[in-house]
Amino acid sequence: MAEILTGTPVVGGLAYGPALWPGERPDHSPEKLGVGVEVAEDGRADEASRFTGAAATVASRLRERASQNTGVTAEVLAATAGLAEDRGWVGAAKGLIAKGSSAEAAAVAATEQFAAVFTKLGGLMAERVTDLNDVRDRVLAELLGLPEPGVPTPQEPSVLMADDLAPADTAGLDPAMTTALVTRLGGPTSHTAIIARQLGIPCVVAVSGLSDIEAGTPVLVDGNTGLIEVRPDDEMARDRVAEHRRHAELVAGWSGPGVTADGVAIAVLANVADGASARAAVDHPVEGVGLFRTELAFLERADEPTVDEQAAIYREVLDAFAGRKVVIRTLDAGSDKPLRFVRHPDEANPALGVRGDRIALAHPEIRTHQLDAIAQAAMGSDVAPWVMAPMIASPTEAANFAAEVRGRGLVAGVMIEVPAAAILAHAVLAEVDFVSIGTNDLTQYTMAADRMSADLAALTDPWQPAVLHLIASVAAAGRDQGKPVGVCGEAAADPNLACVLVGLGVTSLSSAPVASAAVGARLGEVTEEACRAAAQAALDAVDPATARVAAAAVLDGSVEPSVDDGVRRAASR
Numbered sequence: 001m002a003e004i005l006t007g008t009p010v011v012g013g014l015a016y017g018p019a020l021w022p023g024e025r026p027d028h029s030p031e032k033l034g035v036g037v038e039v040a041e042d043g044r045a046d047e048a049s050r051f052t053g054a055a056a057t058v059a060s061r062l063r064e065r066a067s068q069n070t071g072v073t074a075e076v077l078a079a080t081a082g083l084a085e086d087r088g089w090v091g092a093a094k095g096l097i098a099k100g101s102s103a104e105a106a107a108v109a110a111t112e113q114f115a116a117v118f119t120k121l122g123g124l125m126a127e128r129v130t131d132l133n134d135v136r137d138r139v140l141a142e143l144l145g146l147p148e149p150g151v152p153t154p155q156e157p158s159v160l161m162a163d164d165l166a167p168a169d170t171a172g173l174d175p176a177m178t179t180a181l182v183t184r185l186g187g188p189t190s191h192t193a194i195i196a197r198q199l200g201i202p203c204v205v206a207v208s209g210l211s212d213i214e215a216g217t218p219v220l221v222d223g224n225t226g227l228i229e230v231r232p233d234d235e236m237a238r239d240r241v242a243e244h245r246r247h248a249e250l251v252a253g254w255s256g257p258g259v260t261a262d263g264v265a266i267a268v269l270a271n272v273a274d275g276a277s278a279r280a281a282v283d284h285p286v287e288g289v290g291l292f293r294t295e296l297a298f299l300e301r302a303d304e305p306t307v308d309e310q311a312a313i314y315r316e317v318l319d320a321f322a323g324r325k326v327v328i329r330t331l332d333a334g335s336d337k338p339l340r341f342v343r344h345p346d347e348a349n350p351a352l353g354v355r356g357d358r359i360a361l362a363h364p365e366i367r368t369h370q371l372d373a374i375a376q377a378a379m380g381s382d383v384a385p386w387v388m389a390p391m392i393a394s395p396t397e398a399a400n401f402a403a404e405v406r407g408r409g410l411v412a413g414v415m416i417e418v419p420a421a422a423i424l425a426h427a428v429l430a431e432v433d434f435v436s437i438g439t440n441d442l443t444q445y446t447m448a449a450d451r452m453s454a455d456l457a458a459l460t461d462p463w464q465p466a467v468l469h470l471i472a473s474v475a476a477a478g479r480d481q482g483k484p485v486g487v488c489g490e491a492a493a494d495p496n497l498a499c500v501l502v503g504l505g506v507t508s509l510s511s512a513p514v515a516s517a518a519v520g521a522r523l524g525e526v527t528e529e530a531c532r533a534a535a536q537a538a539l540d541a542v543d544p545a546t547a548r549v550a551a552a553a554v555l556d557g558s559v560e561p562s563v564d565d566g567v568r569r570a571a572s573r
């Protein structure tokens with residue numbers, strides 16, 4: 001088994017190659033630096049010029065390299081050159097030399113003073129200590145007549161490792177030859193991370209045990225998980241990198257619309273919160289909005305926004321998706337998203353309390369105003385929004401809501417996020433034009449596990465087979481009645497789970513827009529039949545981990561698809 005080291009992942013991607021360490025840094029031992037040897041008074045001016053000369057040479061070399069680069073690389077090189085000429089740092093060193101220090105000892109002592117200050121300031125300043133140490137070592141090498149320290153030119157594609165990398169080390173790296181950066185120190189905003197991002201190569205920082213990896217040792221670097229596999233199986237590692245590259249290209253090139261490999265259309269939609277997020281979502285390959293969480297637009301409001309104010313906000317979203325599908329959800333206030341103007345009652349258990357559509361029990365006018373505002377926004381716009389209510393538990397609630405919505409000439413739907421509504425999906429669907437399954441809450445309520453609880457994260461996993469069974473029966477009810485059944489919870493953002501949902505009979509998938517390309521690309525790789533077989537495999541599992549593995553095996557083609565009559569019947573209804 002390969003040894004595995006862990007660190008903080010800062011730039012995603014996968015790379016495999018031999019470890020490459022930067023060349024030796026100059027020896028900092030007191031003898032080499034001339035610590036304790038006092039420079040005679042008449043030699044101190046020359047010693048100071050030796051120091052300033054070395055610092056100027058280092059600065060001009062760095063500036064020269066800055067001029068040969070562009071963008072962030074040029075900026076960080078110029079900033080490092082600036083450090084080599086920093087008046088404070090040079091002044092501190094000259095002050096020490098004036099007291100008898102050698103130029104070398106002064107370079108080290110002045111750097112220590114500044115590094116202590118930077119470290120104390122913390123944050124970005126602390127991360128500049130590496131840059132300052134790099135300048136120190138370059139100046140020392142210059143003073144000692146040694147070659148400039150830094151990264152050797154790799155002979156084959158390699159993984160560059162270091163305690164930390166300074167901009168001058170990393171600037172001008174060829175991403176075809178340096179395929180990943182891994183450091184023992186550093187944080188997400190260190191120069192190592194900045195440069196890796198610019199080069200588009202994976203990067204992991206703060207890896208413990210890194211110093212034990214010898215140059216030339218093959219390593220597999222996963223910039224998404226932060227795992228470094230030392231001496232992995234060669235063939236497996238190469239296959240994983242090739243597969244990752246192929247998939248990344250596929251995702252980057254996916255531009256919609258959502259369709260399976262055999263041509264079944266599945267709308268890939270965006271979840272948005274207001275006009276700004278809707279305008280940003282348009283940059284992703286989404287076909288419309290599957291969930292506009294209206295309550296998020298009013299979290300700061302002490303008073304209920306007027307109908308006109310609301311209409312203006314809703315119109316922004318409709319305008320961003322002109323001519324496309326937009327599903328607006330009425331206020332899901334309460335529980336983890338209380339709204340001040342709703343004046344929620346004090347409740348011992350707000351997740352099971354007056355939340356979502358239930359606020360209309362005490363405040364019917366809030367729902368009336370909102371539906372009036374949505375109708376006003378729709379007037380004159382070229383989107384006919386679909387409107388749905390959150391937290392519907394019964395067919396009667398669905399019928400009441402649908403009457404209000406249809407009374408305004410709008411398309412009416414409800415969310416299925418309460419198990420009772422999923423169980424009576426046939427009766428709920430009979431009252432509305434569509435449903436959208438909120439898997440976040442459906443999982444919370446099915447598993448009786450607070451979605452906010454980190455301790456219960458294993459229970460609130462959307463791959464829970466019990467939740468998938470409920471989704472299957474809702475989708476079957478939708479097929480029976482020829483009505484759309486979407487999913488707008490986080491489950492729709494997981495590419496393999498999205499395929500399982502399609503296999504269960506779901507007709508659209510809505511999630512954070514950033515997830516859309518990966519979901520769409522995955523759908524394009526698999527047939528509807530494979531989705532059904534993956535759904536069957538997940539339904540047959542007894543826990544989320546088994547469901548994940550079983551579905552992946554079918555979707556990746558390593559297991560023959562088999563669909564039992566139950567899913568075939570449900571899916572073809």
Ligand code: PEP
Binds near residue numbers: 417438441442488
């Ligand atoms: C859900 O519950 O899955 C959902 C989409 O609604 P929210 O996350 O806003 O509660």
Ligand code: MG
Binds near residue numbers: 390417438440441
């Ligand atoms: Mg919900």
